[in-house]
Amino acid sequence: MVQQFWQQEEIPNAPPTLTSDEQICENTYATGHSRTPEGRYIVRLPTSSRTMDLSDTQRAAERSLNYTFKRFRHNKGLEQHYDEFMSTYEAMKHMEVAERPKPTSNVCYLPHHGVWRESSTTTPLRVVFNGSCLTHQGISLNHFLLKGENLLPALSDVLLRWRTHRFVIAADIEKMYRPILVHLDDRDLQRILWKTEQDQDPREYRLNTVTYGLACAPFLAIRTIRQPAHDEQANFPLGASTLQRDIYIDDILTGADNQTQLLSLQKELREICMVGGFPLKKWMSNNSTLLAHIPESDRLVKGNISWSPTEETHSTLGLQWSQLSDTFLFTVRPTTTKANTKRSILLQAAQLFDPLGWLTLVTTRAKITIQLTRLINAKWDDPLPQHILQDWREFHSQWTTSVSPD
Structure with missing residues (x-):
């Protein structure tokens, strides 16, 4: 564990060749993904086998739901936020009521629970879906899912490239996983149980989008965010270049040597991401004029940026950065x-x-x-x-x- 802790600070070696499973995962994505008429991406879940018996996970999902409702009796804040999360999930069509599964279909139920942080001022609740839930046979959905290649670039490379620019911008991809749809034939592997006050018994739902908690989710998310760089390169060459190398998970950090270039880059970046269904939020820059045309609701700092006795910093890839003085600080x-x-x-x-x-x-x-x-x-x-x-x-x-x- 100590060795892994130190390795994150080392200069990376040349990228290794793909393993056989990683190549299968890439081939599954390349041949299986498609787009809706609106431009959103649809992906297949890469599995090592198309036949699996995971129906026993329903019992674990029932136990998890019962435990969650017991917690509600002692924590009304948790209950309120959990119900709002699920209601929003369904309203945004990220999940839907599921019909009874066909006898021949692969079905898996994902237990879910809430991680409650009452001290958080933004999102006190994070709902976690468990793709590693074991059946009585000792297998889980994640046993069958291929993880795919690690597509994250070296963190030091992203930061160093960012600092070569005179003018810089940073933005986050909003809800990185949920804009990506899962193919209809794979959604039964993402069933959950949930009920509202009006329901006597739990109802079955299917999650329609890429779900955090599945082994393949990081690969599918990053691979899909890069795909517009290939599909839309002719229309947005500057934005495509940024998506190929200036992104780390859901953080985009890029820049230019003058404001005119950066404004063009920023415009293309917003447009190419929206074409794929990825809205950008929490915009930051070391020059306030570059944010003038960004809606205030999409900026990290609302209102005008002004100097204050205590310099305000914001987390940027794990570091504290001040967009006022354009400096990094360690706290x-x-x-x-x-x-x-x-x-x-x-x-x-x-x-x-x-x-x-x-x-x-x-x-x-x-x-x-x-x-x-x-x-x-x-x-x-x-x-x-x-x-x-x-x-x-x-x-x-x-x-x-x-x-x-x-």
């Missing part, structure tokens, strides 16, 4: 929990997310301390020797609350 939250084990030291060190190496002098010392705990074969939750703890506490006390790289 370490103070903690009252004392680190006395290898696990707690690693948790504190993980706050120093530094993909471009700006804080190498600091992160290197943190890594040396973690290495020391491994050299003495310390267990994750065993108390560490006093000399290691003392050194770490002195080091940790020197962290400032805000650090701005030169």
Whole structure:
């Protein structure tokens, strides 16, 4: 786990060749995707087998639903947000009431539950659909789904390219998965159970769009967002180029050397994404005039951007960025929990997310301390020797609350 934690900061090697399953997944997408008359994409779920018995997942879905309704009795806020989420899901046609499945069809029921964060000021509820739910035979839908190639570019590459531009913009793809439709023949693999106050018994629904929680969902989402770069390149060459290399998951970060070029790029980017059904929200820029023609509801910061005694920053690919001064800042939250084990030291060190190496002098010392705990074969939750703890506490006390790289 420590090795994987450090590898995210390493310069990536040349991309590996596709495995056989990854190639099958790509072929399934290339030959199986289509578009609606409105331009939205329809994709197939890439599976290793077209025959699977997952009907037993209905029992798990029933248990999960019963547990969720028990939580509602003790948390009315959870109940309200959950009901609003499901109502919106159905109103937007992201799910629909399902007919009884045919005896010959593959059917899978996805248990779902709510992750409740009452402290959140935006979205306190996140509904999670579980494609890894096991049947009594020890199999799940995710066992049959092909994950596909990892299409994420190196984070350092995206950030470095972004910083080569004099004028920059950033935007998010709204609800990245849900604009993508799943083929009708595959929707029975995405059945769920739900009921409202008017329902005596749970009703069966089918999810119509790519669903977070399935093993293939990240591949399908990123692959589909890139597809307009091929389909619409002749109409939007600037926007197509951006979609091919200046995007990380649902974040788009790009720019130009002058405002005229950037305005043209921004216009094409909005249009090519809308053609595929992907609206862009939370626009940011280091030049306020570039946002003048963006509706206020689509900007990250509402109203006019003005200087304030406390500089406001926004999360950009895990880093804090100020669009006013066009600088990055590192913020370490103070903690009252004392680190006395290898696990707690690693948790504190993980706050120093530094993909471009700006804080190498600091992160290197943190890594040396973690290495020391491994050299003495310390267990994750065993108390560490006093000399290691003392050194770490002195080091940790020197962290400032805000650090701005030169």
